[in-house]
Amino acid sequence: MTYRITIERNALRFSSAHFTTFGGECEPMHGHNYDVFVEIEGELTADSWVFDFSEAKRIIAAICKELDHRFLLPRKSTSLRIEEGKGEYEIAFGDRRYVLPKSDVVALEIDNSTAERLAEWLNGRIRAALSASGASSVGRVRVGVEEAPGQAGWFTSNAKGG
Secondary structure, rough: EEEEEEEEEEEEEEEEEEEHHHHHHHHEEEEEEEEEEEEEEEOOOOOOOOOHHHHHHHHHHHHHHHOEEEEEEEEOOOOEEEOOOOOOOEEOOOOEEEEEEHEEEEEEEOOOOHHHHHHHHHHHHHHHHHHHOOOEEEEEEEEEEEEEEOOOEEEOOOOOOO
């Protein structure tokens, strides 16, 4: 039998700036107040829970805090020219150029800062943190990133990483 817990909103938020690229275009830099939704499925532990709610909230909120009030830089983008300097990133698309201090940037190993890719990145970080905390009964982890009310991207991973 599989059980599921959900953790969402409240402390699971972050505000970040970004822009996405699509179809040869790049949208203007802008920001969102993101809400995060997490579902964790698995077998019950000896204590009859999938995972402790308080610990799950602490783990996920800490990851969200890393993204809060930062620019989300998709390091694997094939559309952006990204130069890393001593204390800054220079990001270019066509004739547009941004120079941002590293302290204002979180460089993510994703190809585009879409809600779907952010959900995938968060999923990987959450799954790794759950594993590091000894959560051996966790199977499926599903993460949603809502960038505007009613507009969210989701990513699901299973125990074997797929």
